[in-house]
Amino acid sequence: xxxxxxxxxxxxxxxxxxxxxxxxxxxxxxxxxxxxxxxxxxxxxxxxxxxxxxxxxxxxxxxxxxxxxxxxxxxxxxxxxxxxxxxxxxxxxxxxxxxxxxxxxxxxxxxxxxxxxxxxxxxxxxxxxxxxxxxxxxxxxxxxxxxxxxxxxxxxxxxxxxxxxxxxxxxxxxxxxxxxxxxxxxxxxxxxxxxxxxxxxxxxxxxxxxxxxxxxxxxxxxxxxxxxxxxxxxxxxxxxxxxxxxxxxxxxxxxxxxxxxxxxxxxxxxxxxxxxxxxxxxxxxxxxxx
Numbered sequence: 001x002x003x004x005x006x007x008x009x010x011x012x013x014x015x016x017x018x019x020x021x022x023x024x025x026x027x028x029x030x031x032x033x034x035x036x037x038x039x040x041x042x043x044x045x046x047x048x049x050x051x052x053x054x055x056x057x058x059x060x061x062x063x064x065x066x067x068x069x070x071x072x073x074x075x076x077x078x079x080x081x082x083x084x085x086x087x088x089x090x091x092x093x094x095x096x097x098x099x100x101x102x103x104x105x106x107x108x109x110x111x112x113x114x115x116x117x118x119x120x121x122x123x124x125x126x127x128x129x130x131x132x133x134x135x136x137x138x139x140x141x142x143x144x145x146x147x148x149x150x151x152x153x154x155x156x157x158x159x160x161x162x163x164x165x166x167x168x169x170x171x172x173x174x175x176x177x178x179x180x181x182x183x184x185x186x187x188x189x190x191x192x193x194x195x196x197x198x199x200x201x202x203x204x205x206x207x208x209x210x211x212x213x214x215x216x217x218x219x220x221x222x223x224x225x226x227x228x229x230x231x232x233x234x235x236x237x238x239x240x241x242x243x244x245x246x247x248x249x250x251x252x253x254x255x256x257x258x259x260x261x262x263x264x265x266x267x268x269x270x271x272x273x274x275x276x277x278x279x280x281x282x283x284x285x286x287x288x289x290x
Contacts, residue, residue: 005159006231015155022108022163024058024086025189028235028259033252034058036088038265040066045079047266052083060088060262063098064113070105077106088165094120096137099127104139108164111192111237115168116175118182125187128166130157133187165189167237170220171197179220183227183234190260191220195240208244214251221255228257235259 005016027034036058037051051059059080061068068076073089080087088109091098099110112124126134149156166187170179171194183191195213196206204210217236224234237260241248251258284290 005162007155007158009155011152011155012158014149015152015159018149019156019159019163020081020108022086022165023084024088024109024260025163025165027057028190029233031256032259034086034260035263036060036086036261037263038062039076040068040265041267041270043068043072043076045075045082048076048079048085048087049083051080052085056085056263058086058088058109060090060111062090063102064090064092070101073102073107074105081106081108086165090169094124094127094168096127099124100136100139103128103136103164109167109190110165111167111169113169113194114172114175115170115182116172117178118185121168121182121185121188124168125166125185128164129161129187133161161187167192169194169239172201173198176216176219180223180226183223186232188227188234190235190237191224192237192239192260193217193220195238197240208247214247217251217255217258221251221257224257225255233257237261 005012007013007016024034024036034057037056037060039047039059039061048059059076061073061076063073077087086108087106088111089102089107090111090113091102094112094115099112102110110128115121115124127136128134130136167190168182168188169192170176175182176198179191182188198216199205199207199210199213202212204212221236224236227234234257236255236258238248238251238258239262242262242264248261
């Protein structure tokens with residue numbers, strides 16, 4: 001059983017009881033793999049419920065690349081939270097306008113693309129964590145909005161800091177070069193690897209069998225392990241590996257810190273479902289000569 005909080009005071013325990021949990025983080029802390037389903041085409045909160053019923057502990061929305069707006073993002077976040085799973089948002093950048101706003105809308109994790117330097121990642125932490133770790137603007141965060149106890153404001157902030165996943169995305173050579181220093185920054189919870197973009201930045205676009213990819217993951221996992229001290233745990237997440245379960249098996253078996261994966265998206269699932277239905281009717285038509 002995952003502890004509800006590392007804090008032991010009565011106030012913190014009460015806040016931990018009232019504050020929504022992060023199912024994806026709970027899964028990782030228990031040593032299990034947390035998969036997240038991408039939502040970008042079917043912008044309806046019911047998709048979050050379907051993902052939960054299917055067994056996904058998380059859904060994600062990519063605001064860097066997909067046409068998901070803030071209102072739709074918030075609706076999906078609330079749908080996920082009400083379904084008991086974790087909403088995660090890929091923000092366009094690491095500014096407060098995106099990071100803290102996504103969290104205020106209900107996201108329980110943010111992935112920030114092209115995180116390359118210590119200075120950049122410190123800004124991400126600044127806007128994703130409340131004091132004393134960061135300087136996230138105060139708001140009635142959705143995780144505590146309907147359980148708020150004013151006298152426990154500080155305790156709620158501490159619990160939310162524990163449960164939010166702050167994830168700089170390592171997807172460039174420069175980010176890879178600085179990954180050890182990035183992982184060491186207090187408040188970083190997970191190093192998220194953009195496999196496709198990282199290969200592209202290395203000059204090996206699409207070359208998943210290039211040994212440089214596994215070498216990069218070795219370096220990133222080592223950085224996460226080195227930063228995991230004094231009760232702190234830094235995880236590694238992976239994007240772009242859905243077509244290569246063989247690589248996923250290698251990474252998860254060798255590195256216990258690699259526990260978060262993008263796992264498909266609504267457009268692909270919908271298209272594959274349509275193709276299967278059409279194929280089924282074509283087969284039926286052939287059998288009856290229609």
